[in-house]
Each structure stands twice: as C-alpha cells, then as structure tokens.
Amino acid sequence: MTDLKQYRQALGQLVALPSVSCASPRLDMSNRQVVDLLANWFADLGFKTQVEALPGQPNKANLIATLGSGEGGLVLAGHTDTVPFDEHSWDQDPFKLTEKHDRLYGLGATDMKGFFPVILAAVKDFRHKPLKAPLTIIATADEETSMAGARALAKQHHHQARAAIIGEPTGLKPIRMHKGIMMEAVHVRGHSGHSSDPALGNNALEAMNIVMADLLSFRHELQSKYQHAGFAVTVPTLNLGCIHGGDNPNRICGDCELQFDLRSLPGMDNQQLHAELDHRLAPLAQRLNVDITLRSLFDDVPAFEQAADSQLVLQCEALTGNAAVSAAFATEAPFLQQLGMETVVLGPGSIDQAHQPNEFIPLDQIAPAVTVLQQLIRHYCC
Numbered sequence: 001m002t003d004l005k006q007y008r009q010a011l012g013q014l015v016a017l018p019s020v021s022c023a024s025p026r027l028d029m030s031n032r033q034v035v036d037l038l039a040n041w042f043a044d045l046g047f048k049t050q051v052e053a054l055p056g057q058p059n060k061a062n063l064i065a066t067l068g069s070g071e072g073g074l075v076l077a078g079h080t081d082t083v084p085f086d087e088h089s090w091d092q093d094p095f096k097l098t099e100k101h102d103r104l105y106g107l108g109a110t111d112m113k114g115f116f117p118v119i120l121a122a123v124k125d126f127r128h129k130p131l132k133a134p135l136t137i138i139a140t141a142d143e144e145t146s147m148a149g150a151r152a153l154a155k156q157h158h159h160q161a162r163a164a165i166i167g168e169p170t171g172l173k174p175i176r177m178h179k180g181i182m183m184e185a186v187h188v189r190g191h192s193g194h195s196s197d198p199a200l201g202n203n204a205l206e207a208m209n210i211v212m213a214d215l216l217s218f219r220h221e222l223q224s225k226y227q228h229a230g231f232a233v234t235v236p237t238l239n240l241g242c243i244h245g246g247d248n249p250n251r252i253c254g255d256c257e258l259q260f261d262l263r264s265l266p267g268m269d270n271q272q273l274h275a276e277l278d279h280r281l282a283p284l285a286q287r288l289n290v291d292i293t294l295r296s297l298f299d300d301v302p303a304f305e306q307a308a309d310s311q312l313v314l315q316c317e318a319l320t321g322n323a324a325v326s327a328a329f330a331t332e333a334p335f336l337q338q339l340g341m342e343t344v345v346l347g348p349g350s351i352d353q354a355h356q357p358n359e360f361i362p363l364d365q366i367a368p369a370v371t372v373l374q375q376l377i378r379h380y381c382c
C-alpha cells in the first residue's frame, strides 16, 4: 500500500522550493535546493549520493544516487527544474501544494517533481535487501531549457545500467520515441541603399525570398524521403517561425534574419541536416551576391527511438497494459540512450497539465506508478 500522506508531504516540500529554468536570465533560478533535498532523502535510504555541478554553472547541479553496486541494473530519472509560471492565472499559490478533487496542485506537480516521491515510495521495500544489480536515481538540471544536465551526464558518465525510465508525465503509457528538434536562424546580409535606384544596393529581403523558397523545397524533399507511421504527424516538419529585416520602405533592405525549427524523425541525423542546409545555401549566396549564414539558436535534441521489441519496452507494456507509443514532446531520453541504456519515458500525470496554470497530478495515478516501479526494480535489480 502506498502511503499517500508521505507522498503529499514529500511533494509539498519539493514544490515549495522554486527551481524555474528559463532562457531569460531574469527568470532563471538555481535547482540546488531541490537537488540537495533529494540527496538527503536518498542518503537516508542508504543510497550513495553525488551532487555534480554543471560545467560553468555552479548554481545548477545533477544528482546521482546509487543503491547497490555491480553491472547492469536500473536507472530512474527525472528533471528537477520547472518552467516559469503566470502567478495571476493560478487559483492558488503555485509553490504551496494544494489538494482539491483528488488532485494535487502545484508548480511542477506533474512535470515532474511528482515522480521523485513515487521513487521514494517504491524503494522503501528494497532498502533492507541487498540488490543484485544497482538502482540509480538521476535528477537533472535545466531540462526545460537547454537539457544541459542530461548533456553533461552523457558526456561525463560511463556508469551504465541495462535500462532507464524517465518519469515524465505520460499517464503511465510507455513512450518509446519522439522527434528531434533543431532551432536555426538564417541570416542574409546584402547591401542597403536608396530605394530609387536598385543598383545602389543589394536587397536582403529579395534574397531571403529565394532562401525561403529553397527551405520549402528542402522540406518537401525531406517529407518525401522520410515517413514514420508511429507519429501523429508522420513526416519531419520545418516551420518558418519569424522573420525580421529592413527598417524603412525607402531603403533597400541590407539585413534580414529568418528563424525556423526542424523536427526530425528517428533515423535522421541533426548534424547531417545542418550540413545539408549549409550546402544548399552556399550556392544561393554566390548567385545572389549576398552573405548567408546559418546558425543554431539552441543545441539540438536528437530524435529518440527505443526498438519496439527491446526488453524494456516489452516489460513496460506488460506492466502497464498499455502499448508503447510516440510523444509529441522531446525529452532527455536520447542522452540517456547515448550512455548505452535501453530507455523508455513512463510516469504518472499528464503532459496536458504541464507548462500551464493550475498544474496538478491526479492522486489515483500514484499507487499504480509505485507498483510499476517496484516491479521494474525487482526485474532489473533483484
């Protein structure tokens, strides 16, 4: 039986510690308080804990807590940061866990501070029995912005379990794939001049018009070449998101920048896509006599796919009674997979409540989530 009183109490403490991560430094916060609290809890349960600051960011840290030792085993992972919030849109204090209609409301309740007390409840039964293979808890920083925490782990760590579960809110449906994300800016530099005589300059907006047409043909080529029936949108997408250029109707536009995102399918390589884009833009720049530069606005997230017939996917499907599906959102899964672990995203709560006012986790998903984790720990560690 899961002790919901202890669950509420632990989640209340986690929610009360703000850990917003945001690309805007004005709103960005440290996650150290959350990581330190989790480290204390897991140390009390007999775990060996390491708190590792992110490279160049002493106020952000990952936690790695391990029970047992040896080869193989299981990783249970989650992020400690939340997105920013609109205080005026909340019906209660976002940092005070509030129970109403069998739901617990609070910032990060479902995405995803609520997963850690599920782990605490699940591991209680195992702390007095020696494990055959280690159980590792990973709590990361900055998932909501740069995924810097997971990237640092993928670079530094060689510890490798057989399997990893990331407890993002999936309504306890196993997620075994998602698309990759690239966010790019293409900048065209022409030459400004008086609009009365086109020979006085070289119009960056007109060149951008040709660049945009080329991007749309690139999209068409990608969509003809790649499809995946496991996704709601079965093709890779490329969205022209915003454009800025010029200043006045009577000046030839000298500079123009377009920003777009590209969402790749499993099997597509982001670095290769970037190189292909560069390769297409270079001859356009030459023909139009402008400078064209392509730069990434953020580090890309690779597409993720865990094979449908891999042991972890089959195990999660059997334990939850739900078929593994794809997600429309990106996660840290590709980085954990890079460490050589079979990886599935599976946790309580719904992504529909994430990133919005009055975020909540439904109480009726807690006990089933604890049971699934206990069965996975038994399978991989006992």
Ligand SMILES: [Zn+2]
Pocket: 079, 111, 112, 143, 168, 169
């Ligand atoms: Zn999340």
